[in-house]
Amino acid sequence: xxxxxYTARPCRVLFGAGTLAKLPSELFRQNxxxxxxxxxxxxxxEALAVTQQLGTVAVGIFSEAxxxxxxxxxxxxxxxxxxxxxxxxxSIGGGSTTGLGxxxxxxxxxxxISIPTTYAGSEMTPHLGETVDGIKTTRSDPAIQPATVLYxxxxxxxxxxxxxxxxxxxxxxxxxxxLYAPDTNPIIRLMALEGxxxxxxxLPLVATDESNAExxxxxxxxxxxxxxxxxxxxxxxxxKLCHVIGGSFNMPHAETHTILLPHTIAxxxxxxxxxxxxxxxxxxxxxxxxxxxxxxxxxxxGVRRAxxxxxxxxxxxxxxxxxxxxxxYANPRPVExxxxxxxxxxxxxxxxxRADM
Ligand code: NAD
Numbered sequence: 001x002x003x004x005x006y007t008a009r010p011c012r013v014l015f016g017a018g019t020l021a022k023l024p025s026e027l028f029r030q031n032x033x034x035x036x037x038x039x040x041x042x043x044x045x046e047a048l049a050v051t052q053q054l055g056t057v058a059v060g061i062f063s064e065a066x067x068x069x070x071x072x073x074x075x076x077x078x079x080x081x082x083x084x085x086x087x088x089x090x091s092i093g094g095g096s097t098t099g100l101g102x103x104x105x106x107x108x109x110x111x112x113i114s115i116p117t118t119y120a121g122s123e124m125t126p127h128l129g130e131t132v133d134g135i136k137t138t139r140s141d142p143a144i145q146p147a148t149v150l151y152x153x154x155x156x157x158x159x160x161x162x163x164x165x166x167x168x169x170x171x172x173x174x175x176x177x178x179l180y181a182p183d184t185n186p187i188i189r190l191m192a193l194e195g196x197x198x199x200x201x202x203l204p205l206v207a208t209d210e211s212n213a214e215x216x217x218x219x220x221x222x223x224x225x226x227x228x229x230x231x232x233x234x235x236x237x238x239x240k241l242c243h244v245i246g247g248s249f250n251m252p253h254a255e256t257h258t259i260l261l262p263h264t265i266a267x268x269x270x271x272x273x274x275x276x277x278x279x280x281x282x283x284x285x286x287x288x289x290x291x292x293x294x295x296x297x298x299x300x301x302g303v304r305r306a307x308x309x310x311x312x313x314x315x316x317x318x319x320x321x322x323x324x325x326x327x328x329y330a331n332p333r334p335v336e337x338x339x340x341x342x343x344x345x346x347x348x349x350x351x352x353x354r355a356d357m
Contacts, residue, residue, distance in 0.1 A: 004185035009126065009231055012148045015224065017213060019152040020115065023050065026148065027057055027088070032111065034059045036086035038077065038100050040066065043093045043117070046155065050092055050115075059084040065097040067253070068131040074103040081108060088113060091146075092155070094167070095120035095253070102128045102144045114146035117155045119167040119199070119219060120254065121174050121227025124149070129243075136247040145231065151224060153217045161207045165301040166254035168203040168219055171226035172196050173257045176265060177236050178229035179275045182330045188232050189278075195225030197282035200293075204300040236331040237324075238264035241344070244323045251310050258303050262294040262353030263343045269355050271333035295352050306350025317344045 014022055027035060035058050039047035044063040051058035062080045064073050077100060081089065091101030092115040099122060105112035106128065114123040126145040129138045159167065175192035178184055199222035205215040241260055245251045269276050269291065276290045283293025284300070298305060308314070321341040328335040339357050346353070 005183075006185045006187045007232065009124075009142065009145055009228075010147070011124070011145060013151065013224070014149070015151040015221070017153040017217065019150050020050070020053070020155065023090070023113075023115075023150060024054055024057065026113065026150065027054070030088075030111065030148070032088045033057055034085055034087045035090050035113075036077075036081045036084055036088070037061045038065055038089055038091040038097055038104070039063045039093050040097055043097070046092050046117070050090060059086050062100075065091070065093060065100040067096050068136055068247075069096070069099040069103050069129060070131045071103075074100060074107070074130070077104045078108055081110060086110060090115065092117065094118035095122040098122040098146070099128060099130075101146065103130060105146070106141060106144050111148070112146040113148045113150065115150045115152065115155065116223075118159060118254075119156075119164070119171045119223035119226075121171050121223055121230050124224065124227030125231035127231070136243075138243070149224075151220055153213060153220050156216050156220055157211065157213065159210075161210050162303065163254070164206045164210070164219065165203055165303050166258045168199045168206070168223065169258040169261060169298070169301075169303070170254040171223040172199050173238055173242075173261050174230035174235075175226040176261065176279065177238050178233040179278060180268065180272050180332045181233035181236065183233050188229055191225045192229045193278060193282050195222045195229065196279065198222035199226065200283050200297055204297070207301050234330055236329050237268065237333075237335060240329045240331075241320075241324050241340070244320050245307065245312070245344075248323055249312055249316050249320065251307065251312060255304065255310055256307070258298065259305055259307055259347050259350075262291055262298065263347045265294060266291045266353040266355045267339065267343050267357055268332050275332075289355075291353050291355055304350075305352075307344075307348040309350065312348055314345075314348060317341060317348055320344055 037047045088111040175195045202215040202218035279290035285293035
């Protein structure tokens with residue numbers, strides 16, 4: 001075994017079903033007395049339920065969280081926190097709401113308690129993607145990561161089957177790239193493979209029976225592990241392509257991850273045979289090939305496979321490939337424009353991934 005470094009990121013995690021009931025004692029434990037609760041407009045009822053549970057310890061709700069964390073929304077949230085004299089923010093929702101909590105917390109110093117309700121994994125990372133004047137930038141700072149995360153399986157029961165599937169594949173993508181990251185290590189490898197394993201087993205069951213609490217438990221546990229991988233390593237080609245397609249062409253986040261992942265793995269496979277074997281061991285395949293495993297998993301989930309089905313134009317492919325190769329992330333295989341263009345064409349057309357590039 002070669003030498004490695006591993007930085008554990010301090011974070012208190014409460015995990016289980018019904019964990020939300022522990023929120024008041026958690027605030028008491030941290031001597032927090034004035035919480036501003038954040039959500040999307042859609043999840044305002046969940047935010048309201050939290051304020052009712054907290055009583056006078058909740059000072060208000062700010063329900064404007066939206067995709068890509070636009071700065072004006074963050075500024076209004078900060079204003080609200082100041083007006084209400086909040087001493088902490090509680091985000092309840094998916095990656096968009098967690099992002100708003102991070103954006104407010106890093107600017108104000110207010111502690112951020114995150115209550116994730118999807119499998120996106122943002123709550124476990126020190127990364128923050130924000131949009132300023134229509135341009136999305138990402139920054140990282142250990143202080144961005146929420147210090148407390150409360151995972152309550154019950155809050156994920158309402159996540160529709162298709163969203164659960166794409167959100168779970170988004171989580172798997174974090175773990176996959178952590179396996180070949182330049183700063184990967186044996187600890188992260190353990191979490192990554194376990195995260196992929198439990199998600200690959202549980203997601204098809206979630207997709208067929210959204211009300212199965214036991215498999216939801218497994219999926220959320222897997223998402224936690226995969227989020228930790230994203231927060232601990234440097235991401236490569238897959239995340240770069242998703243940022244380009246999502247940021248420059250306004251494609252939906254988890255769905256883009258889902259469509260691209262088998263293709264980006266197929267691109268990198270020739271440069272990482274050992275990762276291919278590891279991944280194949282935790283994906284549904286009999287041929288020892290992780291591409292087959294991922295194709296099989298996506299088929300079982302019944303998710304859309306073509307970027308064009310979400311509105312990407314064929315003419316956007318070359319532009320996307322050009323942006324992607326301009327400042328490439330570290331990647332096991334050199335990133336070549338023509339090949340990336342072909343990768344994107346296949347993903348645009350909805351072809352099954354294959355390792356012939
Ligand atoms: P999202 O947070 O945008 O949520 C999508 C919709 O689903 C919202 O309307 C939300 O209210 C609703 N929703 C959430 N949970 C629900 C539930 N349990 N039941 C019913 N509806 C529910 O989607 P997402 O995929 O979780 O997050 C995507 C965003 O997160 C992107 O902007 C992405 O860039 C960011 N992200 C950031 C990181 C990071 O480390 N910084 C990691 C992953 C994702």
